[in-house]
Amino acid sequence: AQTVTQSQPEMSVQEAETVTLSCTYDTSESDYYLFWYKQPPSRQMILVIRQEAYKQQNATENRFSVNFQKAAKSFSLKISDSQLGDAAMYFCAYRTTYGGSQGNLIFGKGTKLSVKP
Amino acid sequence: DAGVIQSPRHEVTEMGQEVTLRCKPISGHDYLFWYRQTMMRGLELLIYFNNNVPIDDSGMPEDRFSAKMPNASFSTLKIQPSEPRDSAVYFCASSPRRDTQYFGPGTRLTVL
Numbered sequence: 079a080q081t082v083t084q085s086q087p088e089m090s091v092q093e094a095e096t097v098t099l100s101c102t103y104d105t106s107e108s109d110y111y112l113f114w115y116k117q118p119p120s121r122q123m124i125l126v127i128r129q130e131a132y133k134q135q136n137a138t139e140n141r142f143s144v145n146f147q148k149a150a151k152s153f154s155l156k157i158s159d160s161q162l163g164d165a166a167m168y169f170c171a172y173r174t175t176y177g178g179s180q181g182n183l184i185f186g187k188g189t190k191l192s193v194k195p
Numbered sequence: 196d197a198g199v200i201q202s203p204r205h206e207v208t209e210m211g212q213e214v215t216l217r218c219k220p221i222s223g224h225d226y227l228f229w230y231r232q233t234m235m236r237g238l239e240l241l242i243y244f245n246n247n248v249p250i251d252d253s254g255m256p257e258d259r260f261s262a263k264m265p266n267a268s269f270s271t272l273k274i275q276p277s278e279p280r281d282s283a284v285y286f287c288a289s290s291p292r293r294d295t296q297y298f299g300p301g302t303r304l305t306v307l
Contacts, residue, residue, distance in 0.1 A: 113295065113296075121303075122298070122300050122301070123301075124298075125297065182251065183238075185237060188237065
């Protein structure tokens with residue numbers, strides 16, 4: 079079974095600085111999706127960025143980018159020019175494309191990011 | 196599009212009562228998911244539907260939980276009878292085919 083591990087329960091960053099959140103996963107599959115979701119205090123789950131495993135190019139969305147290392151099964155999120163509104167829980171998630179569980183998202187336990195003014 | 200809509204946003208009930216949570220997915224999405232989030236267990240998939248058909252309900256904790264999707268624009272998650280340990284935030288999400296899941300705002304359930 080696939081697993082997702084976020085080894086940093088909490089992180090802190092100074093406003094305008096850069097921070098990287100770590101995520102590793104375990105799978106025997108070659109085709110899958112990876113996601114980062116943000117959950118602010120409002121508890122809304124907001125998609126931050128998405129990566130398809132067969133694409134070698136790292137996904138980028140404005141100040142958010144990923145470092146996808148398929149062989150190492152690593153999927154880190156980099157937030158540049160951090161803003162106060164970036165403070166939230168960040169969840170890494172995996173989605174298979176195979177078989178009957180193709181719909182299932184597997185989440186890590188999350189990293190709580192604080193942004194200091 | 197208005198996004199995934201869930202109601203109610205908050206529900207407080209007493210143990211033993213029936214609770215019904217509702218979800219309207221994004222129009223055109225083939226998949227609908229129900230998740231539960233607690234501090235202890237994090238985010239857990241309860242059940243998901245594809246084209247209104249339940250595909251995987253292995254995450255449904257017990258027979259007290261049931262979910263239906265009578266049409267492409269509506270789903271319910273019912274708990275009967277409710278227990279204090281059911282207190283959690285329940286999310287509904289939808290996605291087109293096997294792609295990105297979009298979440299609703301969640302329902303915070305408190306069972307006293």
